Amino acid sequence: MTQTQETLNGTLHKTPRRPLVLHIFKIYYPDLFGGTLTVIRDICASLKDAFSSAVLVCSQSAERREIIVNDVPVERVRSFGNVMSLPAAPAYPWRLWRKIAEHDLLALHAPFPLADLVFAFGFGANRPLVVHWHADIVSHAGLRWFIEPLMRRTLRRAKAIIVSDHVLVDNTPLLREFEDKCHVVPFGIDTSGYDWPKIEPHHVNDRGRLVLACGRLVPYKGFDVLIRAAAAHNFETWIIGEGAERPRLEQLIEELGLGERVRLLGSVSDSERVKLMCLADVFVMPSVTNAETFGLVQLEAMAAGRPVVNTALDTAVPHVARHGMEAITVPPGDAEKLGEAIDTLIRDPERRRRMGLSARTRALTRYSASAFKQGMETVYRDAVAASSAERSPTSEPPQATGWLDTVRIAAALAWSDMRHRYVRSLLGPFWMSLQMAIVVAVLGSVIGQMSNANMMARLPMLALSMTAWTFLNSVVLDATTALQNSASLIRDRALPPVIFLLQCTFRQALFALHNACVPLLLWLVLSPHDLSHALAALPGLLLFIACTFALSLVLGALATRYRDLKPIIESTLMLAFLASPVIWSSDMINHRSTVMRINPLTHLFAVWREPLAGAPIDPTSIVYVLITLALLIFASVLTLVHLRKAAFWI
Amino acid sequence: MVSISLRNICLDYPLYGAYDFSLKRRLLGHLIREPGEMRIIRAVDNFTIEAEAGARIGLAGPNGSGKSTLLRLIAGVYPPSSGSIAVQGNVMPLLGLNAGVNLDFVAEDNIALLLRIGGRKPTRSVIDDIWAFTELETRMQRLPLRMFSSGMLMRVLFATATAFPADILLLDEWLSVVDEHFAEKAEGRLLNLVSQAAIVMIASHDQKLLRRTCSSIINLDHGRIASTVAVEPPATHSLELREKRA
Known part of the structure; x- marks a missing residue:
């Protein structure tokens, strides 16, 4: 056996090429604006000296797939709308898998279950993964039981988890499990853009004081609460942002008669937003659920020196701007308290000034862009370095034995199994052929009684079908115990x-050749000899064998891992047999049920039986079998990845 | 170039209990929110070793200290949980003697099959050489292994397993299983095999054997390297002294 595994730390000593980071998220500019995207953009921009970044996201627009946003290449996988807040982009897992190999570091911006799915299947295990934990799953909590194990798998294989505040680790049970991996890197903000000359607000607005809020118009942002709060007080409210909630909010404004004082500004440019922030008297973040983990906009408002009103969520929100120091914190969803808090600030210019000042100081010192950059760079560097130092051999598949050797050894083992049958009996496997002959004779006579068709002409096909069925059945059943029986050779x-799963197919193929003498004899005696039909059946037969092997590979591994599967597989096979036209041909039952x-078995038999009988194959059968084979091959690839762990199971 | 390089290798060995093998149980556990906590034991803990051609490494340590697991890890049986592993050369893992034996087959066929599993072509002369080494009667080649006494069986298996040299030889508790009369000859053959191999790793409780065959001995404890002792080929005097004191 040859083990040639490339020493991977060689890459460390090469020229200092900038490591490639792949940012994985569901959506990116220009399809959307928002906090998470700002973070991704800032990471790409601030780390550009040390890492070169790329982004892989989904997009509903049919425009160009590859675009450049702020010097960063972005690949957008076509999505066909959203299903439960997730983009329906069937090609995304595939693209992600392809992209993984080209990058040195993966940065997953969670939550994004579509990517978790890829990692859960064990793909990309050879690349270091850093998870940016932006938020927990709050909407569609009913799907948690399904999503959470996937997320846990992702977190388990992650090298580091980045959160914006330690409170997220404390309040998220899933993160607590991986506390030692969590790194707190608070978002940073470049405050230089906020040094606007002071504009005296009352020059701009005579009707009252200006209250500003900013965010996508989505339910969790709680803008409806803000609008209701505005109704009871006399201040001007401007909301920056766009989103699906807009019609509802507009309706609410109209109902409350606030058209004069509450305005939805829609999307505005970055510089415009900064200007508005400097203009406002109070910044409000009325978010109502823990989906708001940090509130990057409130940090922007703080940089602009604005006092903040935020909500007491279990996230970093009330920790970024603290109650009584930079903010007034009110219970989430409480319009009355929110209105009172805003009003308090409006009526007290001195307090506004003081809070604004300390807000700006905090933004400058605690949330500086340089600290963010440094923290991010450290985590990324450590992840890349740790992974090159301890890259597991998965990266180069440890092909202990070449494929040819595998096949050769499996063949030798199967051959010896067959010889074993001859050791203590003269007939060897022909005993089984004899048994087969008896089964065919009995079945033939019984079926002959049931239908009035000419049974004699049908006997060869019946015998051949039984041979093929015995082959499939035994291969799969053998495979369920093969690994356990060969434990010592594996370990x-x-x-x-x-090897041992392949051995099952080889062994049963040898036995099937023995059994095949029954249909062969019947065919020679009973049928007109037409070899061209046999040739036409050959491709179908190969498909049948390929499916059988793939099925045995998948089920064999599964049944080894989960021992209670074997009886289930046995009974399912029996059911599939009874519900398929193996013993009877399709024309015996006029309308097939x-x-x-x-039943895939029906089509698996049809693809070679029909041409053998000289009939054309139903195209449905071919499509069905090809789809089955494709699925099985996909499952086999997954199985092969996981078979590395088989030694633990036996 | 033959070499073994393990860096910071860790292996978390999952301990599957009776319930962990049940898919139904696992699915149910998800539904009733029972935390399916998998028990894991760290069988190899942060193990680093660099071995070049010529290395003779002995692994010592109490039962369950991770000797066999480490050898299996190098052989590629277990995937490491973390760390880098690079093995160059032809690895011959001889960790259990009985692997692949079919007692119903005659001795000759068993030898042929074992050689095939090892990737060798079983020719007549190879089998005859192996048989000569066992010192058993020629007619016994035609007898099924079931009829052999355990000592005879061991002779056949040992002779077969050691018939061909390998670049990297991994041995686990070897000579202890060979019967006494055969032992001396077997050790001679093993030493010969060891001398031909570029790298040898032997796991054994037999300190004397390790000191005779190895250039360095690694003492393992709970999967970690407790100590590494370099063995000076001629004078093992100081070591014996230390052992007496201990």
């Missing part, structure tokens, strides 16, 4: 487990 001689048409 003590380090043979790859796949739905179950029979759904």
Whole structure:
């Protein structure tokens, strides 16, 4: 056996190429604006000296797939709308898998279950992963039981988890499990853009004081609460942002008769937003759920020297701007308290000034862009360095034995199994052929009684079908115990487990050749000899064998990992057999039942039986079998990845 | 170039209890929110070793200290949980003697099959050489292994396993299983095999054997390197002294 594994730390000593970071998220500019995107953009921009970044996201627009945003290449995978807050982008996992190989570091911006799915299947295990924990899943909590194990798997394999505040670790049970991996890197803000000359607010607005809020118009931002709070007080409210909630909010404003005082400004440019922030008297963040983890906009408002009114969420929100120092914190969703808090600030210019000043100081010192950059860079560097130092051999598949050797050893083992049958009996496997002959004779006579068709002409096909069925059935059943039976060879001689699953197919193929003498004899005696039909059946037969092997590979591994699967597999196979036209041909039943048409076994037999009988194959069958094979091959690839762990299971 | 390089290797060995093998149980556990806590034992803990051609490494330590697991890890049986592993050369793992034996087969066929598993072509002359080493009667080649006494069986298996040299030889508790009369000859053959291999790693409780065959001995404890002792080939005097004091 040869083990050639490239020493990967060699890459460390090469020229200092900037490591490639792949940012993984669901959406990016220009399709949306928002806090998370700002963070991704800032990371890409601030780390550009040390890392070169790329972004992989989904997009509903049919425009160009590859675009450049702020010097960063962005690939946008076509999405067909949103299903439960997730983009329906079937090609995304595939693109992600392809992209993983080209990058040195993966930065997943969670939550994004579509990417978790890819990692859960074990793809990309050879690249270091850093998870940016932006928020927990708050909407669609009913799906948690399904999503959470996926997220846990992702977090387990992550090198580091980045959160904006330690309170997130304390309040998120899932993160607490991985506390030692969590790194707190508070978002940073470049305050230089906020040094606007003071504009005296009352020159701009005579009707009252200006209250500003900013965010996507989505339910969790709680803008409806702000609008209701505005109704009871006399201040001007401007809301920056766009989103699906707009019609509802507009309706609410109209109902409350606030058209004069509350304005939805829509999306505005960055510089415009900064200007508005410097203009406002009070900045409000009325978010109502923990989906708001940090509130980057309130940090912007703080940089602009504005006092903040925020909500007492279990996240970093009330920690960024603290109650009584930079902000007044009110219970989330409480319009009355929110209105009172805003009013307090409006009526007290001195307090506004003081709070604004301390807000700006805090933004400058605690949330500086340089600290953010440094923290991010450290985590990224450590992740890349740790992974090159301890990159597991998964990166280069440890092909302990070449494929050819695998096949050769499996063949030798199968051959010896067959010889074993001859050791103590003269007939060897032909005993089984004899049994087969008896089964065919009995079945033939019974079926002959049931239908009035000419049974004799049908006997060869019946015998052949039974042979094929016996082959499939035994291969799968053998495979369920194959790994356990070969435990010592796997553990003590380090043979790859796949050998023993292949051995099952080879062994049963040898036995099937023995059994095949029954249909062969019947065919020679009973049928007109037409070899061209046999040739036409060959491709179908190969498909049948390929499906059988793939099925045995997948089920064999699964049944080894989960021992209670074996009886289930046994009974399912029996059911599939009974619900398929193996013993009877399709024309015996005039209209095939739905179950029979759904049963893949029906089509798996049809693709070679029909041409053998000289009939054309139903295209449905071909499509069905090809789809089945594709699925099985996909499952087999997954299985092969996981078979590395088979030694633990046996 | 033959070499073994392990850096900061850790192996978390999952301990599957009876319930962990049940898919139904696992799915149910998800539904009733029972935390399916998998028990894990760290079988190899932050192990680093660099071995070049010529290294003779002995692994010592109490039962369960991770000797066999480490050898299996190098052989590629277990994937490491973390760390980098790079093995160059032809690895011959001889960790259990009985692997791949079919007692119903005649001795000759078993030898042929074992050689095939090892990737060798079983020719007549190779089998005859192996048989000569066992010192068993030629007609016994045609007998099923079931009829052999355990000592005879060991002779056959040992002779077969050691018939071909390998670049990297991984041995686990080897000579202890060979019967007494055969032991001396077996050790000679093993030493010969060891001398041909570029790298040898032997896990054993037999300190004397390790000192005779190895250039350095690694004492393992709970998967960690407790100590590394370099063995001076001729004079093992100081070591014996230390052992007496201990």
